[in-house]
Amino acid sequence: MSQRDNVYQRIPRHLVAVDCIIFSYDLVKKVLDLLLIKRDFEPAIGKWSLPGGFVREDEDMEDAARRILYNLTGLKDVFLEQSYTYGNVTRDTGARVISTSYFALIKHQEINDEVKGKHGAHWSAVSEIPDLIFDHNEMVARALNELRCQVRIKPVGFELLPETFTLVQFQDLYEAIYHRIMDKRNFRRKILAMNLLEKLNEKDKVNSKRGAFYYRFIPEKYSEFTRNGFYFDLDVN
Amino acid sequence: MSQRDNVYQRIPRHLVAVDCIIFSYDLVKKVLDLLLIKRDFEPAIGKWSLPGGFVREDEDMEDAARRILYNLTGLKDVFLEQSYTYGNVTRDTGARVISTSYFALIKHQEINDEVKGKHGAHWSAVSEIPDLIFDHNEMVARALNELRCQVRIKPVGFELLPETFTLVQFQDLYEAIYHRIMDKRNFRRKILAMNLLEKLNEKDKVNSKRGAFYYRFIPEKYSEFTRNGFYFDLDVN
DNA sequence: CCAAAAGTGTTTTCTCTACACCCATGT
DNA sequence: ACATGGGTGTAGAGAAAACACTTTTGG
Numbered sequence: 001m002s003q004r005d006n007v008y009q010r011i012p013r014h015l016v017a018v019d020c021i022i023f024s025y026d027l028v029k030k031v032l033d034l035l036l037i038k039r040d041f042e043p044a045i046g047k048w049s050l051p052g053g054f055v056r057e058d059e060d061m062e063d064a065a066r067r068i069l070y071n072l073t074g075l076k077d078v079f080l081e082q083s084y085t086y087g088n089v090t091r092d093t094g095a096r097v098i099s100t101s102y103f104a105l106i107k108h109q110e111i112n113d114e115v116k117g118k119h120g121a122h123w124s125a126v127s128e129i130p131d132l133i134f135d136h137n138e139m140v141a142r143a144l145n146e147l148r149c150q151v152r153i154k155p156v157g158f159e160l161l162p163e164t165f166t167l168v169q170f171q172d173l174y175e176a177i178y179h180r181i182m183d184k185r186n187f188r189r190k191i192l193a194m195n196l197l198e199k200l201n202e203k204d205k206v207n208s209k210r211g212a213f214y215y216r217f218i219p220e221k222y223s224e225f226t227r228n229g230f231y232f233d234l235d236v237n
Numbered sequence: 238m239s240q241r242d243n244v245y246q247r248i249p250r251h252l253v254a255v256d257c258i259i260f261s262y263d264l265v266k267k268v269l270d271l272l273l274i275k276r277d278f279e280p281a282i283g284k285w286s287l288p289g290g291f292v293r294e295d296e297d298m299e300d301a302a303r304r305i306l307y308n309l310t311g312l313k314d315v316f317l318e319q320s321y322t323y324g325n326v327t328r329d330t331g332a333r334v335i336s337t338s339y340f341a342l343i344k345h346q347e348i349n350d351e352v353k354g355k356h357g358a359h360w361s362a363v364s365e366i367p368d369l370i371f372d373h374n375e376m377v378a379r380a381l382n383e384l385r386c387q388v389r390i391k392p393v394g395f396e397l398l399p400e401t402f403t404l405v406q407f408q409d410l411y412e413a414i415y416h417r418i419m420d421k422r423n424f425r426r427k428i429l430a431m432n433l434l435e436k437l438n439e440k441d442k443v444n445s446k447r448g449a450f451y452y453r454f455i456p457e458k459y460s461e462f463t464r465n466g467f468y469f470d471l472d473v474n
Numbered sequence: 475c476c477a478a479a480a481g482t483g484t485t486t487t488c489t490c491t492a493c494a495c496c497c498a499t500g501t
Numbered sequence: 502a503c504a505t506g507g508g509t510g511t512a513g514a515g516a517a518a519a520c521a522c523t524t525t526t527g528g
Contacts, residue, residue: 011252011253012291012292012293013250013251013253014250014251014253014292014294015250016250016251016252016253016324016335017491029291044319054248054249055249055251055324055335057249057251057333058248058326058333059326060324060325060326061322061325061335062254062324062325064324068485069453072286080321082321084319085319085322085337085425086301087253087297087298087301087337088297088298088299089295089296089297096294096295098253098292098335100322100324166507167507167508168507168508183483183491183493184507184508184509185492185493185508185509185510186490186491186492188508188509189509189510190490199470205499207505207506207507207508208500208505208506209497209499209500209501209504209505209506209507209509210444210497210498210500210505210506210508211498211499211500211506211507211516212506212507212508213507213508216481250500254504289508321517333501403480404481405478405479405480420518420519420520421480421481421482422481422482422483422520423517423518423519425481426482427483427517442478442526442527444478444524445478445479445480445526446477446478446479446526446527446528447478447479447480447481447524447525447527448479448480448525448526449479449480449481450480450481472516475528476526476527476528477523477526477527477528478525478526478527479513479525479526480523480524480525481508481522481523481524481525482521482523483520483521483522483526484520485505485518485519485520486515486517486518486519486520487518487519488515488516488518489512489514489516490513490515490516491512491513491514491515491521491525492511492512492514493502493510493511493512493514494509494510495507495508495509495510496505496508497506497507497508497509498506498508498520499504499505499506500503500504500505501502501503501504501505501515
């Protein structure tokens with residue numbers, strides 16, 4: 001403990017953890033996935049849980065979340081955002097633990113399956129999430145809600161897709177996030193009107209004979225976008 | 238320390254605090270205010286600061302925020318919402334303190350000035366916030382942004398007004414929150430179309446000879462509102 | 475009677491929504 | 502030639518925005 005801590009010596013201290021809500025999108029099954037682990041220590045060992053861990057003494061809280069994320073997926077530079085802090089005395093049955101949840105968006109195909117397997121992590125469709133320990137189901141619900149809000153304001157959807165993707169895939173993603181079907185023509189008109197996408201010359205021929213054009217997100221365009229206080233709002237009705 | 242804590246004995250513990258961003262609306266000056274205090278302990282004693290305090294051992298985090306709020310204002314049952322958790326190692330120059338900020342909305346006239354005075358608390362217009370300690374200016378900025386978002390989705394504005402208020406006052410409040418003037422006719426049409434307000438027979442004669450009708454918020458109407466997934470969206474353009 | 479604030483409608487523009495058929499290609 | 506998924510346009514309804522004058526009343 002460093003010298004400067006003297007001032008606060010008599011104050012009670014707390015266990016502080018972070019929990020990660022790791023979303024990904026399965027292009028094939030067309031579902032939004034969540035990465036869950038089997039908890040490997042007591043209490044509640046063997047139960048499904050969000051990946052999490054304690055914040056170290058000289059570690060920024062966000063760094064703690066990134067560390068956990070890295071250990072589980074092998075990924076750095078991931079989209080990560082703080083969600084909410086759960087601070088009830090009895091929320092963890094093992095001890096009083098204050099936990100801040102973070103939600104991450106990763107690309108399904110980028111994950112290192114070897115690393116993932118080592119920790120007993122599994123993808124679970126958000127529509128079929130099992131009972132999780134403590135208040136983790138609540139954490140997921142809140143994060144999912146935040147994801148739905150964010151996706152309307154910022155183009156975070158691109159974090160869940162490969163570099164290049166078709167408009168059909170893009171729409172499928174939105175339909176998975178909102179659990180709702182959208183009108184193809186309206187969706188395309190709106191998304192293209194935002195001028196955030198560049199049409200490429202290659203086609204994806206996996207899903208149809210005709211093939212669908214690939215598009216690419218243009219981050220530079222997005223800067224203009226936010227500078228002008230733009231609103232990334234797709235019809236969700 | 239209770240028995241159940243044994244499991245986690247070797248984990249490092251942290252100082253955890255809450256800071257309160259207490260908004261209020263000054264009907265006369267027509268500005269959004271923030272309650273600030275002069276910090277009364279080291280480090281940074283004497284500097285402007287958000288009111289805050291450490292989370293006790295057997296205290297829910299939200300309760301800690303309510304305790305601080307109560308000590309400063311004498312108010313219970315206040316609108317209070319968690320904003321964000323600041324977890325950088327060096328954010329507090331005295332020690333590593335993790336702090337969660339909460340924002341509160343209180344009615345200007347309900348505050349107990351005696352209690353407030355005792356703690357050296359002062360109102361400051363949000364447009365003229367002084368330099369605050371640590372990352373408190375950032376906390377305010379984030380909370381203000383959240384307030385602006387919330388106010389579009391939920392009718393939280395009513396938390397800042399007296400029981401009865403005129404439409405002029407209501408619009409003034411919105412203009413103060415958004416720092417923007419709005420069209421009187423459009424504003425009134427929209428707000429009345431929501432059916433959340435009951436027109437009373439009394440008039441406020443303070444600000445005009447003709448007098449302006451008082452209105453009252455009807456919470457029951459609001460329940461219908463949210464059940465149907467309604468959107469409380471005033472034009473902010 | 476006049477100053478000062480409250481209250482009130484209409485028109486135009488834009489955005490949202492609903493909707494159905496042709497296109498390209500591999501088999 | 503046909504089955505499969507990809508791609509396109511338009512008309513109607515509803516919401517948002519712009520805009521200026523009349524009303525009330527205390528002094």
